[in-house]
Amino acid sequence: MSSPTTLPPFEPLDPAGIDDLLSDDEKAVRASVRQLCAERIDPYVADWFERGAIDDIRGLTKELGSLGLLGMHLEGYGCAGMSATDYGLACLELEASDSGIRSLVSVQGSLAMFAIWCWGSEEQKQEWLPQMAAGDAIGCFGLTEPDAGSDPGSMRTRARRDGADWVLDGRKMWITNSSVADVAVVWAQTDEGVRGFVVPTATPGFSAPEIKHKQSLRASVTGEIVLDSVRLPESAALPEVRGLKGPLSCLNEARYGIVWGAMGAARSSLEAALDYANQRIQFGKPISAFQLTQQKLVDMNLEYTKGVLLALQLGRRKDAGRLRPEQVSLGKLNNVREAIEICRTARTILGANGISLEYPVIRHANNLESVLTYEGTVEMHTLVVGQAMTGHPAFR
Numbered sequence: 001m002s003s004p005t006t007l008p009p010f011e012p013l014d015p016a017g018i019d020d021l022l023s024d025d026e027k028a029v030r031a032s033v034r035q036l037c038a039e040r041i042d043p044y045v046a047d048w049f050e051r052g053a054i055d056d057i058r059g060l061t062k063e064l065g066s067l068g069l070l071g072m073h074l075e076g077y078g079c080a081g082m083s084a085t086d087y088g089l090a091c092l093e094l095e096a097s098d099s100g101i102r103s104l105v106s107v108q109g110s111l112a113m114f115a116i117w118c119w120g121s122e123e124q125k126q127e128w129l130p131q132m133a134a135g136d137a138i139g140c141f142g143l144t145e146p147d148a149g150s151d152p153g154s155m156r157t158r159a160r161r162d163g164a165d166w167v168l169d170g171r172k173m174w175i176t177n178s179s180v181a182d183v184a185v186v187w188a189q190t191d192e193g194v195r196g197f198v199v200p201t202a203t204p205g206f207s208a209p210e211i212k213h214k215q216s217l218r219a220s221v222t223g224e225i226v227l228d229s230v231r232l233p234e235s236a237a238l239p240e241v242r243g244l245k246g247p248l249s250c251l252n253e254a255r256y257g258i259v260w261g262a263m264g265a266a267r268s269s270l271e272a273a274l275d276y277a278n279q280r281i282q283f284g285k286p287i288s289a290f291q292l293t294q295q296k297l298v299d300m301n302l303e304y305t306k307g308v309l310l311a312l313q314l315g316r317r318k319d320a321g322r323l324r325p326e327q328v329s330l331g332k333l334n335n336v337r338e339a340i341e342i343c344r345t346a347r348t349i350l351g352a353n354g355i356s357l358e359y360p361v362i363r364h365a366n367n368l369e370s371v372l373t374y375e376g377t378v379e380m381h382t383l384v385v386g387q388a389m390t391g392h393p394a395f396r
């Protein structure tokens, strides 16, 4: 047994010593993403959030690509072929900077690239994946519609055959990166069920007006997709999938990244709250010396620690090919719900300063309102886990 003097120090932001469960290579991936975030995102992101615009999104996307972060857990076609755990650690670091930046990486890699990688033709993969992995082309993923959100099966966007071509008509809503994208993966009803289409955004009839007035995920581009008789060759359809299984498989990938990412926003807010509480003096002592503040800090850290452990467990299962979609729902549901509570509690510790963009917490809390809703709402994931537990689907 080791004597108390040889024990490693207590790490306030890793109180259970979860780092012990990571390999040196995994820690190196985390360190390189953390460095990119510190240099390229953190100094600017509050300003991007305030203005609702990311400066030089193409340049940033290329830098993310050159670090191998776009489609990083996919094999071949210029993708980095890293593990699911590496990808999760990267998502955590990116979201510690901002959920909008993690969204950019998730949508590119887990939604648009994954759809092509998993369900595309060899020609589609060769054409799009290398340039998307490098960040030379930006992708988006159009599933949600004005009247079809949680229930994508009710989508109205339609693709009909016209001779050798497909013609697409319809409207998608709340699509990350649509107005800056070079290529959109669009899901539409056909006579053969729901199908996916790889649509170059320069195709006549395609437009993507930006959605303004967001108070969440402001360092992220969100738009509509309007499809007005968009004519595409047969080769634009994703050949390997029919039905909602196609888009749901992609969402499952992106949700997995959110399980980790949400804990990044939580860590950033916890860190800010701890620093602030140690420095802010009221009633003659640091507010961290008051029992009520300590209780908040400890409760935040407990939920953060449990969330990271859950993410890591799901990551290990994914790397072993044993991760079920219901388990991803479990993780997304818990970690986003707890992360938003951590950020809101951090906000109270910062008092009035908590509402200022001088500190990251209100930005993270506001961002997580979107993360709570997209990629399946809290309610949808509750119903997924509820069905898995009871055998009763309670969606309708």
Ligand code: FAD
Residues within 6 Å of the ligand: 107, 141, 142, 143, 144, 146, 148, 149, 150, 151, 173, 174, 175, 176, 177, 216, 217, 222, 370, 373, 374, 375, 376, 377, 378, 379, 380, 394, 395, 396
């Ligand atoms: P609705 O489905 O209308 O739900 C409204 C409320 O009703 C929710 O609380 C929901 O949980 C609840 N509800 C619905 N049905 C039930 C039920 N059966 N039982 C209990 N409660 C129920 N979509 C894309 O396709 N691509 C993107 O890139 C994308 N990016 C996004 C970016 C942002 C910033 C945001 C905010 C959204 C984005 N979305 C994207 C859309 C997102 O996935 C949807 O908003 C989400 O699926 C919910 O759909 P909805 O907003 O239509 O809400």
